[in-house]
Amino acid sequence: MESNSKYNPSEVEDKWYSYWLNHRCFHSEPDSREPYTIVIPPPNVTGILHMGHVLNNTLNDVLVRKARMDGKNACWVPGTDHASIATESKVVARLKEKGIKKEDIGREKFLEYAWEWKEEHGGIILQQLRKLGASCDWDRTRFTMEPALTEAVISTFCHFYRKGWIYRGVRMVNWDPEALTAVSDDEVIHKDTKSHFYHLRYYVSDGNGNPTDKYLVIATTRPETIMADAAICVNPADERHHWLRGKKVIIPLIGREIPVIEDDYVEMDFGTGCLKVTPAHDAHDYEIGLRHNLPVLDIIDDHGCLNEKATILVGEDRFAARKKIVRMLEESGNLEKVEEYTSPVGYSERTNAVIEPKLSAQWFLKMEDLAKEALEAVESGRIKFIPDKYRNTYRHWMENAHDWCISRQLWWGQRIPAYYLPDGQIVVEENPELALSAARKLDPTVTAETLRQDDDVLDTWFSSWLWPISVFDPKFPGHPEHKKNRDLSYYYPTNDLVTGPDIIFFWVARMIMAGGEFMNEVPFRNVYFTGIVRDKLGRKMSKTLGNSPNPLELIDKYGADSVRLGMLLCSSAGNDILYDESQIEQGRNFCGKIWNSWRLVNGWRVDENAVQSETSRVAVKWFDNLLSRTIETVEDNYRKFRISDALMTIYKLFWDDYCSWYLELIKPAFGEAVDGATYEATVEFFTKLLKLIHPIMPFITEELWQSMAERRDGETIMFERTPVAGPYDAGLLDEFDRAREIIVGIRGIRAQKQIAPKQALSAMIEGNFSEELKPVVAKSAIVDKFLDAAPAGASVSFIVGTLKVSVPLEGFVNADEEKSKIEAELERQKNFLAGVRKKLSNETFVSHAPAAVVENERKKESDALARIEALQASLSKY
RNA sequence: GGGAGAUUAGCUCAGUUGGUUCAGAGCGUCUGCCUUACAAGCAGAGGGUCGGCGGUUCGAAUCCGUCAUCUCCCACCA
Numbered sequence: 011m012e013s014n015s016k017y018n019p020s021e022v023e024d025k026w027y028s029y030w031l032n033h034r035c036f037h038s039e040p041d042s043r044e045p046y047t048i049v050i051p052p053p054n055v056t057g058i059l060h061m062g063h064v065l066n067n068t069l070n071d072v073l074v075r076k077a078r079m080d081g082k083n084a085c086w087v088p089g090t091d092h093a094s095i096a097t098e099s100k101v102v103a104r105l106k107e108k109g110i111k112k113e114d115i116g117r118e119k120f121l122e123y124a125w126e127w128k129e130e131h132g133g134i135i136l137q138q139l140r141k142l143g144a145s146c147d148w149d150r151t152r153f154t155m156e157p158a159l160t161e162a163v164i165s166t167f168c169h170f171y172r173k174g175w176i177y178r179g180v181r182m183v184n185w186d187p188e189a190l191t192a193v194s195d196d197e198v199i200h201k202d203t204k205s206h207f208y209h210l211r212y213y214v215s216d217g218n219g220n221p222t223d224k225y226l227v228i229a230t231t232r233p234e235t236i237m238a239d240a241a242i243c244v245n246p247a248d249e250r251h252h253w254l255r256g257k258k259v260i261i262p263l264i265g266r267e268i269p270v271i272e273d274d275y276v277e278m279d280f281g282t283g284c285l286k287v288t289p290a291h292d293a294h295d296y297e298i299g300l301r302h303n304l305p306v307l308d309i310i311d312d313h314g315c316l317n318e319k320a321t322i323l324v325g326e327d328r329f330a331a332r333k334k335i336v337r338m339l340e341e342s343g344n345l346e347k348v349e350e351y352t353s354p355v356g357y358s359e360r361t362n363a364v365i366e367p368k369l370s371a372q373w374f375l376k377m378e379d380l381a382k383e384a385l386e387a388v389e390s391g392r393i394k395f396i397p398d399k400y401r402n403t404y405r406h407w408m409e410n411a412h413d414w415c416i417s418r419q420l421w422w423g424q425r426i427p428a429y430y431l432p433d434g435q436i437v438v439e440e441n442p443e444l445a446l447s448a449a450r451k452l453d454p455t456v457t458a459e460t461l462r463q464d465d466d467v468l469d470t471w472f473s474s475w476l477w478p479i480s481v482f483d484p485k486f487p488g489h490p491e492h493k494k495n496r497d498l499s500y501y502y503p504t505n506d507l508v509t510g511p512d513i514i515f516f517w518v519a520r521m522i523m524a525g526g527e528f529m530n531e532v533p534f535r536n537v538y539f540t541g542i543v544r545d546k547l548g549r550k551m552s553k554t555l556g557n558s559p560n561p562l563e564l565i566d567k568y569g570a571d572s573v574r575l576g577m578l579l580c581s582s583a584g585n586d587i588l589y590d591e592s593q594i595e596q597g598r599n600f601c602g603k604i605w606n607s608w609r610l611v612n613g614w615r616v617d618e619n620a621v622q623s624e625t626s627r628v629a630v631k632w633f634d635n636l637l638s639r640t641i642e643t644v645e646d647n648y649r650k651f652r653i654s655d656a657l658m659t660i661y662k663l664f665w666d667d668y669c670s671w672y673l674e675l676i677k678p679a680f681g682e683a684v685d686g687a688t689y690e691a692t693v694e695f696f697t698k699l700l701k702l703i704h705p706i707m708p709f710i711t712e713e714l715w716q717s718m719a720e721r722r723d724g725e726t727i728m729f730e731r732t733p734v735a736g737p738y739d740a741g742l743l744d745e746f747d748r749a750r751e752i753i754v755g756i757r758g759i760r761a762q763k764q765i766a767p768k769q770a771l772s773a774m775i776e777g778n779f780s781e782e783l784k785p786v787v788a789k790s791a792i793v794d795k796f797l798d799a800a801p802a803g804a805s806v807s808f809i810v811g812t813l814k815v816s817v818p819l820e821g822f823v824n825a826d827e828e829k830s831k832i833e834a835e836l837e838r839q840k841n842f843l844a845g846v847r848k849k850l851s852n853e854t855f856v857s858h859a860p861a862a863v864v865e866n867e868r869k870k871e872s873d874a875l876a877r878i879e880a881l882q883a884s885l886s887k888y
Numbered sequence: 889g890g891g892a893g894a895u896u897a898g899c900u901c902a903g904u905u906g907g908u909u910c911a912g913a914g915c916g917u918c919u920g921c922c923u924u925a926c927a928a929g930c931a932g933a934g935g936g937u938c939g940g941c942g943g944u945u946c947g948a949a950u951c952c953g954u955c956a957u958c959u960c961c962c963a964c965c966a
Binding site (some may be wrong): 081200207215276286288295353403406408413511512542548588590600603605607612670757767847849859860873 | 909
């Protein structure tokens with residue numbers, strides 16, 4: 011086989027991905043094996059791949075490929091999320107380009123456009139994931155808004171409605187008076203805005219609706235809302251206002267009486283300590299209104315203009331009204347003063363209009379019971395969070411869970427299956443036909459035309475919380491048949507979920523709830539939380555900063571394996587990832603190293619009759635033991651989800667131990683052949699290394715594995731078994747480490763004294779050093795002779811553990827220099843000894859510390875003494 | 889304002905229940921090498937009183953207190 015001197019990922023990656031697809035290597039069907047299941051966190055259907063996806067899906071793929079090689083029936087279900095808000099705004103923007111407003115074309119036509127857009131651009135991200143090497147079972151690809159899943163979602167709504175957990179309630183929404191729609195909290199941008207703080211006098215009523223000469227002062231930024239005031243509120247602990255208890259005050263200009271109430275919400279040292287309560291136009295005020303049973307008076311219409319309930323300035327825009335009313339208040343003597351004031355004001359992301367808090371009817375799902383069970387699932391350890399710290403966050407939220415507002419004022423999504431009779435009664439049914447017949451039972455005159463379906467759609471999370479269930483069985487999850495579903499009963503619960511901590515409540519918690527409600531079983535065992543990918547300056551990646559690289563360009567430039575490795579290198583669980591292209595370069599370098607290490611071995615001439623050298627024999631034995639120990643470490647890393655540690659462990663094994671030490675030891679001299687035994691061992695080691703790193707670097711490992719031998723069509727490294735750790739001799743590994751230290755020491759002397767690498771040296775090793783490893787030292791450090799007795803001339807010596815290594819260097823050594831070096835080392839050792847002895851002479855230490863610790867101190871003492879003796883012997887020569 | 893977490897080498901991070909020869913890794917840095925797999929490489933070297941102060945302990949990077957700085961989540965203040 012001929013191999014290029016450089017690894018070229020672009021030639022290799024598409025070839026093997028097609029090969030895997032053609033042989034359906036990613037496809038899974040239930041069988042007798044243990045399943046290993048992951049469902050993808052579904053990316054937005056119109057999304058494109060960014061670095062966060064790369065991180066998340068690389069981790070998913072590593073876990074899936076590892077499980078597959080562990081012999082499990084691995085299944086990774088891909089799919090996309092309809093993402094109602096994000097997708098709808100994209101479609102709206104696209105229509106806007108054509109000069110079309112969504113209100114003008116109506117719901118049905120809009121949805122046609124939206125589906126068109128989805129068919130055209132949807133799922134691009136799934137294509138992009140293939141470039142990364144993701145081993146998803148593409149036959150199982152799902153979409154949260156596909157008909158079957160939509161049915162499940164609708165049935166789920168009906169289920170909870172019938173259970174009495176879904177109710178209609180009033181809530182403050184962010185109203186965009188220009189777009190005439192409610193927008194989500196995420197779409198509101200808070201900007202510090204200069205405005206004014208108006209101090210207004212409210213005169214106390216005499217009890218008959220007439221003002222007295224006493225008054226209180228409130229401070230407000232929105233004087234145009236005073237007509238909607240329902241009360242004045244003060245803090246009960248605020249003695250300045252106790253005289254107002256039980257009093258009523260009169261709203262300026264309109265003369266309406268409102269009570270003075272007390273509530274802890276009011277800050278005593280903010281403003282004047284008096285708050286005007288306007289339940290219809292402020293979320294907090296609404297809450298206070300509920301507590302004190304205040305009336306709600308809505309004086310602003312959908313366009314942001316005052317309506318007839320305001321009684322004055324009717325029809326005026328809210329900002330125009332503000333200017334006018336200030337003048338009116340000034341004229342009436344109610345305006346005490348005006349302050350400059352800067353406060354955060356919410357603006358619509360889409361229209362930049364100032365958001366108006368507006369009360370509207372919304373649908374809610376009761377969280378109490380669901381949250382309780384979902385909390386227990388994590389507290390009991392049935393679900394593990396990695397890292398564990400997120401349990402606190404989760405607990406805090408679950409103990410304070412508000413009811414879930416599940417309605418959204420959008421069109422792209424699953425429409426709420428609630429139907430209104432003309433008289434306002436509501437029926438909730440799975441489809442319009444059922445709804446009509448249910449409605450007719452209440453009112454026989456109802457027709458399909460007069461029965462009106464709710465305009466809102468369901469929150470996207472109301473479909474994605476079913477994801478781990480519905481990808482396997484899209485029937486309504488509460489359906490009695492669903493437990494018989496072969497896929498669902500085999501694959502559910504899934505094993506691991508990899509996701510970001512930002513959606514722990516939106517998604518993770520709710521999947522746990524749905525699992526508990528419908529399956530009586532958690533949806534996954536482990537949740538691995540990734541960090542957020544940031545640039546190397548720690549900034550979030552964003553389009554506006556332009557600091558987000560295009561993953562596809564990176565894959566093009568460096569190869570998918572390099573990108574995967576680069577991402578994993580810096581990704582300990584739960585920590586933010588500071589991405590830097592140099593990490594991907596490191597991945598590319600590693601690919602080169604792997605590639606070239608095989609070129610070396612593959613280029614050797616093998617002589618089956620040659621006798622294995624002692625060096626090679628020891629090297630093979632050592633690496634075999636090391637491989638076993640390292641595999642054990644790697645398995646442990648995987649068990650603890652320490653993926654970057656697993657990677658680093660293999661990386662060092664491959665590069666340092668295998669390439670730099672092992673291959674250099676067994677490398678035949680120029681022109682010579684390698685013996686058969688060594689060659690076979692080396693090929694086996696290399697094969698194991700490829701398998702170990704395959705889950706992380708699937709492409710290069712497949713390419714090399716395929717090229718190493720004749721493979722049958724359809725064979726793949728993907729289905730090879732993870733190498734297993736055999737027993738190993740820890741003593742041998744330790745002794746080899748000592749040999750390495752000796753070698754590094756001698757090389758260091760060589761570098762320091764500028765002795766040519768090829769010039770052989772002799773050395774004396776004093777102490778108990780394995781005879782077996784002397785050939786290793788000889789070869790790696792270019793030592794041609796081991797001396798038994800101290801040489802007469804000048805030499806340089808150093809200490810490794812309890813061994814003393816001396817290298818005779820007549821002619822290279824400055825005696826004074828060496829002497830002072832030894833003296834310095836002697837001094838250091840004496841200080842060390844003194845420290846150890848101080849500890850040992852401390853009676854409390856000896857009596858309190860465990861015996862093993864004391865014993866170790868004694869060992870330190872005797873070792874130090876031995877070293878001191880050796881150093882003094884060297885010194886005596888000078 | 890409430891909550892959570894962090895601070896260890898120039899950078900990014902490990903450091904498992906306090907105790908294994910004066911704290912580890914990767915990258916970067918410095919020095920020397922075109923040594924017949926790889927200069928995207930090889931060999932070698934330097935680099936930290938573990939954020940400050942105080943405490944517990946025979947013993948603290950590790951436990952407690954406190955201060956400082958940073959990050960994230962939630963609420964954003966009439």
